[in-house]
Amino acid sequence: MMPLTDQDFAEIRENVMREIARRERRNTWFLAASVALAAVVMVFVLVPRQVPENHAGEAAGAPLRTPPPIARSLSGAPAASPVQSVIATQTPPKKHHHRKPHSRPIAIASSEAQPMTIELQTANPDVRIIWIAK
């Protein structure tokens, strides 16, 4: 005794094919989501490694942009140490262009083609030591 008719079989085949198509769509979405997730993870893994390097560069360059201790001695306040130093690099970081320049920059930043210049201000305001390094 065969309980199923041709119509039943046609319906079963249709259901099977529809289910297969649904599963394939789901697999495609899963694959796309996995790729996207992997890309996001890679971005999060790789980018933080570059940021500390930038921060480190900024940290090394930070003393160059902080107000020079000499400014206090020039403004009449007693100098903290006999000799104050100001270091000016030949290539200041570009991302800080928006900062206002110091009101009285003591360090003379040379042009880009010139070597680094270090200017030392002694306790005596009339005596300055200028060191030019290549």
Added chain:
Amino acid sequence: MTAEAVVSDELTNTTPILLATIRAAQHGDSRAFEELMIASERRVEQVAWRILGDTEEVKEAVQETFLRVFRHLGRYDENRDFFGWLYRIAVNVCRDLDQRRRRRRIFMPIEDALPITTPPRTNDDAAMLRRAIDTLPERERLAIILRDIEELSTEDVAEILGNTPATVRVQISKARAKLRAWFGVTR
């Protein structure tokens, strides 16, 4: 003769055509897979009906069998008989459905449950045989359905059920003895 019947006959009688269809289906040809279903759905229905005996469950079994066939078609070994492989999947699906049904029956209210140990007084031999087979333990029931009703060889039955031929022979022998006893009670 319908177009489906023609496809069915071609596929079941000509192995190279069947193999070509299987290969096409393995490579994602949905039309080929549909032809494969047409060629084998009657066999799956037949074995499902023997095991389950319920139209809705047979439909569910046939559908689930072909979904599993699609999922595992890539693992099909061309050196083995396709229909033997298909039978194994169908029997496993039917076994799962049957176990689910029996679990449901356990939790059924007692007044709704059918008395499966008491043979019904009926003259319909086929119905009586069905009820008698239904009282057998699962392994024996599947063995006798595949061997005596589906007329598969003992080796094929053993492969489908994952047993040795010797075990299947013992199971069939026990099942026959129980059926004889069952019919002895009813007549």
